[in-house]
Amino acid sequence: MAHAHGSAAAASRNRLVAVLGLSLVILVVEATGALASHSLALLADAGHMLTDASGIGLALLAIWFAGRPATNGRTFGYLRVEIMAAVANALLLFGVAAFILYEAWQRLSAPPEVASGLMLAVALVGLAANGVSLRLLRQAQGESLNMRGAYLEVMGDFAGSAAVIVAALVIAATGWAQADAVASVAIALLILPRTLALLRDATDVLLEATPKGIDMDHVRQHILDAPGVVDCHDLHAWTITSGMNVVSAHVIVADGADPALTLDALCQCLSDDFDIEHSTFQLETADRRRLEERSHA
Secondary structure, three states: OOOOOOOHHHHHHHHHHHHHHHHHHHHHHHHHHHHHHOOHHHHHHHHHHHHHHHHHHHHHHHHHHHOOOOOOOOOOOOOHHHHHHHHHHHHHHHHHHHHHHHHHHHHHHOOOOOOHHHHHHHHHHHHHHHHHHHHHHOOHHHOOHHHHHHHHHHHHHHHHHHHHHHHHHHHHHHOOOHHHHHHHHHHHHHHHHHHHHHHHHHHHHHOOOOOOOOOHHHHHHHHHHOOOEEEEEEEEEEEEEOOEEEEEEEEEEOOOOOHHHHHHHHHHHHHHHHOOOEEEEEEEOHHHHHHHHHHOO
């Protein structure tokens, strides 16, 4: 019978909702301030905030899907929607970074007059609000790719607000209007490396790569060390969604071995040493291995 699996991100839903609310407030404040001050850096930060709000909304939608019960047609439910949302977040961030870089290039040659005082005031508000959001997500970001994506987006906004503050101070002190475009480039460059890392991790999950931190040779040795085990083959490890790693293997047991004792040892080993709660083992005798080899010939 199909059964439901929990998602690590679901435990942090309330924090994510709070961060979404803060992001929407900052978005409105920065967009208004950007239009009033003619600051591209503020507009870039507002655009990044729009992406954050969209990404966090996707993350919340993914958590809702992940909480839906599994069915006979979808035995793992909708847990992979969370990973797909992480990919969508990364693609949105790439688009925002490209737009910022293009606009900054245009403004470096013909910078408009910028109201540095208003620019500074709005950036300080954004910095404070982003600091609150980072504190809300700091612990949860280690538990889920979606939460990590939200955390990285807010971190980028925090750094972006700091860059806007520096640019506003430079413009106020020197009158060098290009500082606004330079700050915009800095914001875009802050976005890209973290976005690449997020996309790589999410893609690894979709490709069912070996989970990070799991040494398959070590796992194999633990299996072989279990009582009654003489060999194993078809050993696989992958991630269903953040915080849910899975292992499956065909395990050859010795004649006369106690299957229940062997299974208990295998499951306890993976749970305690590798934090893998979902494992599937097919116990076989040596003659079964020969039958499988013939069937695959």
